[in-house]
Amino acid sequence: MESKYLEKLQNVEAEANTLEKLIEDAQEKVNEPVAKLKNEQERLKYRVNILKRAYEEEVRKDIKHMKNIAQMLRLYFTIAVDKAFPGLEDFPVAVAPTNNPKFGDYQCNVAPPLFAMLKGKVAGIANPRQIADAIVREFPKSIDVIEKLEIAGPGFINVFLNPEYLIEETRTVFLHGALPAPNPCKKRVIVDMSSPNVAKEMHVGHLRSTIIGEGLARLMEYLGNDVLRLNHVGDWGTQFGMLICLLQEKFSNYLTGNKQLPVSDLQTFYKEAKKRFDEDEDFKKRSYACVVELQSLNPEYLKAWNLICDVSRKEFTKIYERLDIKNLIERGESFYQKRMETIVKELDAKGLLEDDLPEGGGALQGIRKIMHPPDKSLPLIIVKSDGGFTYDTSDMATIKQRVEEERADWIIYVTDAGQATHFYSIYKCAKRAGIWDPTKVRIDHVGFGVVLGEDKKKFKTRSGETVKLADLLDEGIKRAGDKLKEKGRDKEMTQEEFNAAMTSVAYSCIKYSDLSHNRVHEYVFSFDKMLEDKGNTAVYLLYAYTRIKSIARKAGVSLEQLQEYGNKSKITLAHPKELKLMKTILKFPETIEKCAAELVLHPMCELLYDIAVYFSEFYDSCYCIEKDSKTGETKIHMDRLLLCEATANVLKQGFDILAIRPLHRM
Incomplete structure (x- = not known):
């Protein structure tokens, strides 16, 4: 599909390539202004990226995926800034949702900082509002997502979304689900997670790594990446x-x-x-x-050794099956034994290992071999004084294997925050050794805080022992069953339905309670709080989902009938609560973007909670099924049923990323 941006893109790319050749030539001549040429090249590359994104967005218009509204607005404002003030260096353009509908739905505040940069340099610019005026004048015309732009205060640009656009996007979400945009830059992503020790039972300390790791792996898969989950178990x-x-x-x-x-x-x-x-x-x-x-x-x-590992492996597998952890491949320390031997020889041959006598040790203890990071911070112990290897050795061998053999583009380590210093030393040494090139492979340490008991101390049993994960899950099922019985749900469901509800509630609550907190913080584990059916809890969200899925059923409208209606009919949704709900579910892609950028999952939980709350407001104000008190006739609002099902689709996709299993009946 040809684009209005394509020819311009090709011309700018050609200009950038020409400059690159000039730079190469200039580097051979001492007196050439290389720095100036490099700056110009960077500016052109920046424009190339803008145009590429515009071209990709236009090409994808016919693909039925959810559109990232915030990303689209950033793109349009970036193009407008570039046209209004050509020749600028890379200038970040941020777009944020507003909290007050009178200021629109989104706001772009680029004008004030841009004015501060251009003040006194551009004739006729006396205040930020003039900057905002220039940007609005150059804003791409006929953008269907926007109803209007308004300039407020000292140059804030308020964006009001087009209700017709919201309706059509909601129709797409209903008909096709909460699908992501195609990923033209698919990455090989490795998620290192869980990591229990063989011969020991999994305990509460493994809970966060397992749950957070699975959520991030599912997030990366949703975005179209090739994900490899690795369980680096202690088996050696x-x-x-x-x-x-x-x-x-x-x-x-x-x-x-x-x-x-x-x-x-x-x-x-x-x-x-x-x-x-x-x-x-x-x-x-x-x-x-x-x-x-x-x-x-x-x-x-x-x-x-194999007999011992097999027993542990069976117990680990039971836990992973209960938590719905998928495709987790075990790669124990034993897997890297030969690779550790190889890497020690390589590091030694490169002169990167130093002999070191352990503090307080005598000659009989032997000499250990260490490796210093470039900044001479805490060294790695590569070979112990007895000739054995350490965690440092295996982690260096692990990075090398993942970069060279697995061809990873992105490696994510999910461990407690206390291991951050260790991993940063590993990364620095891997870079020093030439094993890892940060320009080619991204590595992140996803640290998290510890789980606390209700006494605000490290979560333990009453006897002071570490809580076994299997016992924790069993207790969750018992508590969830008691809660459901309190509400009389056991009288309304078959035993099979009750068992499914009890299990779903228990595991969902444990996961959601963890993921709804910012992972870097500690959090208090409380079954009483997580099983509440009000507030930001899994129970509240699960009930909201089952309620939504029951509406069309109660109306006697099949999904096939609703799909036929959605394909052929004009949809009219204009009530403020309808618009508010649509705007909220359509924030799903930008929330996904934030989660992926920051490697956190609590923004997803916050969005799902907002959707559930705004759905409740919508449902209370906008009847989906109305009965005429005089005639007794029932009127079914198909448009609102469609909005209900679109809402359910977004909730379900969010649940899937969080590894939560919803139920159609609870």
Whole structure:
């Protein structure tokens, strides 16, 4: 499809390419004004990006996806600024939704800062309002999303959306769902999440990494990226020496058994091994010897290791199935053993490793090898004094494998905020070693705060132990069941429906309570609060969704009938509550954009809550089904039913990203 921007785009690109060649030539001549040419090239590249986005937006008009209104407005205002004041360097243009409808739906406040920059440099410009006037004059004409622009105060540009545009976009959301725009720049995204330790049960400390990691992975998939979820489990090291040593002591015939670990409770077995390791020097010595045999790939020790890992893997899998965690691939530390050996040799060959005698250690302890980041901050311990490897070694090998073998474009590590310093050191050293090029591969550490109990202290059991994740989920189901019974839901549903509702409410509440908080903050875990049916809770949202899905059913209108109506009929929605609801559901793409840019999920929760609240206001003010008190005839407002179903589609898509399973009946 040809575009009015295409020819202009090609001309500007050609000009930018010519300048690039000039820069290359100029670099060979000492006296050439290279800096000036580079600035001009950057300006042209900036214009190229603007025009490319305009061209892509025009090409996509016929694709039935949700439009990002805020992004479109930023694009139009950027073009207007570029035309009104040509030759500017890259100048950011922000567009934000307004809180007061009298100031429109969105506001662009670019004029005041632009005036501050141009003051005294452009003739005839005496105040920010004149800047705003110039921008509005150059604003692209015949834009169907906008009803009008108004200049207010010291040059604020208020944007009023076109109701007809809102109606047509709502129709699209009803007919096609909350679909994202096509992604022409698909990325290979790796999400490192969950990361429990083998031989230990998953506990509440693994909850946030698992839930946040899954939400971000689903967000990236929604945006059309190729996502690989990796579970970097602790399955290698000293703890296995302890376990194998105890296994040999207590079950000497484990090699000839029935291929199952002769231990019924691996957690208790681990605690016993740890106690022996801490208190018995001979046991500790034999445990270290077992580690050496294991890392030398002795078949007998490998069999014991596999038996232990299989038991843990089955328990992890049960938790992941309950939480609806999809396609999580286990990549334990054992996977990187050979790669760690390789990377140590590479770092040593490059002269990046330094010998270091541990503080307080004697000559008998041996020399460890460390690597300093470029800023000489906390070094990585690459090889221990006994010749073994560390988390630092495995994390360096991990980055190398993900960049070189997995061809990652973006790597996201989801761990608690306390590990931030460690990961920043890893990134700096990976860059120093030439393993990671930040201009080619993006890496983010997604840190999060700890889960607190209602006493505002780290969440533990009454006896002071860490809360097991399986126990937490079981308690959630029990509490959700009790709450539903209080409301008499068990009398209204079959046992199968009740069990489904109980499970959906329990797991949704646990997830939503976590994700609705800014991940960088700590949050208080409270079943009582998360199971409330008022306020920003999963229960409130789930009830809103089931209520919406019941409306057409009560009206006796099938989805097929409503789709036929939506395809053929003129839609009229003009009530203020109808418009408010439409404007809110159509903020979904810009909310997705914010979540992806900041790697947070609480803005999605806030939007879903707003949708539920504004739907309730709409439903209370605008009847979908009306019965004439005189004639007894029932009138069905098909336009409003369509709005209801469009709202449900957006809620459902949001739920899917948050890994929440809604129900049609609750």
